[in-house]
């Protein structure tokens with residue numbers, strides 16, 4: 001889905017009806033915050049690492065839910081399967097998380113959010129591979 005800049009607000013409110021969070025407030029807050037997190041496209045075969053020490057981090061907008069931050073920033077739909085392990089990302093069971101990843105294991109590495117299953121979200125410090133989607137957009141994690 002393409003978004004027309006002139007109608008960006010309107011489009012977002014239409015789009016949110018199909019989004020996981022359904023929290024239009026998160027989208028509104030994201031626009032109002034006037035932030036521009038880096039977007040990094042990870043393609044199939046990319047090797048990434050689950051970040052460590054992020055448990056207390058909260059996104060700069062929204063109600064502390066990184067998945068909602070990812071949606072508001074990416075304007076992408078959550079994939080049906082976990083990009084890393086192919087587990088179904090079922091909205092009803094809540095088995096979808098906004099996971100902090102980085103491209104290497106340096107503590108200084110920039111952290112990005114991608115949607116994954118709970119299992120992959122919990123693999124702190126471990127390697128994850130993007131194997132089950134053609135591409136997934138990572139959104140730079142900006143903390144409150």
Ligand SMILES: [Zn+2]
Pocket residue numbers: 082083084085086087116117118119120121
């Ligand atoms: Zn997974």
